[in-house]
Structures are given as structure tokens and as C-alpha cells.
Amino acid sequence: VLLRPRSLEQACQLLAERGDEAMPIAGGTALEVLRRVGLLGQPVLVDIRGLPELRVVEAVDGELRLGATATLSEVQRHPRVRELAPLLCQAYGRVANVRVRNVATVGGNLAYADYRIDPPAALLVLGARVEARSQRGAREIPVRDFFRGPEETALAADELLTAIRVPVPPRGARAVFRKVTSLGENDWPCVGVAALVVEDQLHLGLTAVAPTPGYARVDVGGLDLVRAQDAAESAAVALLDPIADTRGSRRFKERLARVAVRDAVEEAWPQ
Ligand SMILES: Cc1cc2nc3c(=O)[nH]c(=O)nc-3n(C[C@H](O)[C@H](O)[C@H](O)COP(=O)(O)OP(=O)(O)OC[C@H]3O[C@@H](n4cnc5c(N)ncnc54)[C@H](O)[C@@H]3O)c2cc1C
DSSP, X not given: OEEOOSSHHHHHHHHHHHGGGEEEESSOHHHHHHHHTTOSOSOEEEEOTTOGGGSOEEEETTEEEEETTSBHHHHHHOXXXXXXXXXXXXXXXXXXXXXXXXXXXXXXXXHHOOTTOSTHHHHHHTTXXXXXXXXXXXXXXXXXXXXXXXXXXXXOTTOEEEEEEEEOOOTTOEEEEEEEOSSOTTSOOSEEEEEEEETTEEEEEEESSSSSOEEEXXXXXXXXXHHHHHHHHHHHHTTOOOOOBTTBOHHHHHHHHHHHHHHHHHHHSOO
16 A cells, blocks of 8 residues: 655654554665565555655755755755765765665665665764654654664654754865775675764764664874774774675675775875
């Protein structure tokens, strides 16, 4: 069953009334894969693509607000995002291929919570928050607290992710996103790393190398590049718990992550 609410309130009402049998559908890219392999069952799908207020991307109060149903391509190409947080363009621009990016939404990407999704690396270092809404009210969840396990998030069954709020990094901050794939350029990552240097703080975001994306903050005050890389690598190692899959063994991913972290720090390091 596909339901098309005419307002956000109605969407929340449907999710509340239908309980566990209902789920939102946005771009449908992840749900289609689940359907094809027989894992979707027969849910009541609440289609949120027709709600224009959920698609807005804007800069407000020193933050970027990415509406949940904005597509990855829309965010990647958005002039305000390019100007204020180009790290997001790097991360969203590396997800899958252009056909997926043109349909998949930023809300669906986070809510899907596959352990390999790329964007959380960037969202974690930028200190982003998720806006959630249900009939019970609205709340914000830091992305750092959002992931609870593979395909498991802090969202309740009746909650919609309505937007992602991303603080604009200060001028002079340096940021880089690196994605390493082992099966092909546009494939899922073997490891994803974001590094952001703001004054003497290094923020690290990691994806695909643990059941959930990981974040660490490292004080690099007074350190030279090599020592900063050592410190970052140690912080990253504490977050590693890779899942072996067709893209690599645990050992391979651990080694790759260490190299990727050192490279990302080098690239983000102030010259
Ligand atoms: C071939 C292929 C390759 C891919 N490669 C990558 C990759 O390299 N890197 C990467 O990061 N991702 C990759 N992905 C995953 C892709 O990013 C996700 O499929 C996509 O972002 C999901 O967004 P969607 O809008 O299509 O979600 P949907 O399929 O519509 O929904 C996904 C899940 O999120 C829930 N949901 C959707 N919107 C909301 C909302 N607003 N509030 C609450 N719950 C919601 C749905 O109920 C469902 O459980 C790939 C996908 C495919 C099909």
C-alpha cells in the first residue's frame, strides 16, 4: 500500500496510526533493493516526496539546513552548500553513481543507516544534527548519537527525519573527505574518512570500518604533521571494528583505514 500524505502533519499522523506496519519512503533506492531480495515484506509505505517543505536546502543562522527529501545531487550542486561547506559536496558527490544520487535523498541516506554510507563521515566532523518530527513533537539528535547499530538509528518508528542541520565551519577551517573503494570507483566504500582541522582541533569521521560511523576529536596543538598523523591514527584505531565482506577482510580494512586517515590528515593539514 502506498499512501501520499498532503502535509507533514498528515504524514506523522499516518505513521502514528499505522504503527510498525508503516514506513516512510523517499527516493526508494534502498527500499527497492530490499524489495528485490525479498526483505521488505508488505509494509504500508508513506510517500513523503510530495511534501515541498521537506525538500528545501537553505542557509539559516550560521547553519545549512538540508531538507530530508533533497536529493544527494541537489545538495552536492547547491551553490550555498558549495560556498559554505564544500566538504558536504565532496561526500555527497562520492555516493554511488549519478543515477542513484539523482534519486536518493539525504534523509533516506541517514535513516537507512547501512554501515557503509559515506555522508556521515562529513556530517560527524561538522557537528551536524538531525531534526526529527512525530505527532508527539519535534526534537534534534546530534549525528554523533544517531547511529545505534547497522540499519538501526535513534529514530522511533513513528518519527520522520525532516532535515539535517549542519553548522558552517569557521573561516580558515580545512576539510577533506576521502573514500577508498576496492571493487570499483563508484562502489560502496571500503573505508570513508573525513578530516576537519579547526585551529588546534582535528575532527575525524570514519565510515564503513565499524558497525556504525565513528567520530573522534584530537588535540593537535603544537604538533607537527607527522605527530598529528600518529595521534589521528591512534584515535582511529580505537574506533575500528570492521565487518568483513566482499570488499575486504577485517585486516585489510583496518590497514586501509590507517593509511586513509594519515592521508586525509596530510591533505587537511594547514600548509
Ligand atoms: C546501487 C547502489 C549503490 C549505493 N552506493 C552507496 C555508496 O557508495 N555510498 C552511500 O553512502 N550509499 C550508497 N547507496 C545507498 C544510498 O545512499 C541509499 O540507498 C539512499 O541514500 C537512500 O535514500 P532514499 O531516499 O532512496 O531512501 P529510501 O529507499 O526511500 O528509504 C531508505 C530507508 O530510510 C527510511 N526513510 C527514508 N526517508 C526517511 C525520513 N525522511 N525519515 C525517516 N525515515 C526515512 C525508509 O523508511 C527506509 O527504511 C547505494 C545504493 C544503491 C541502490
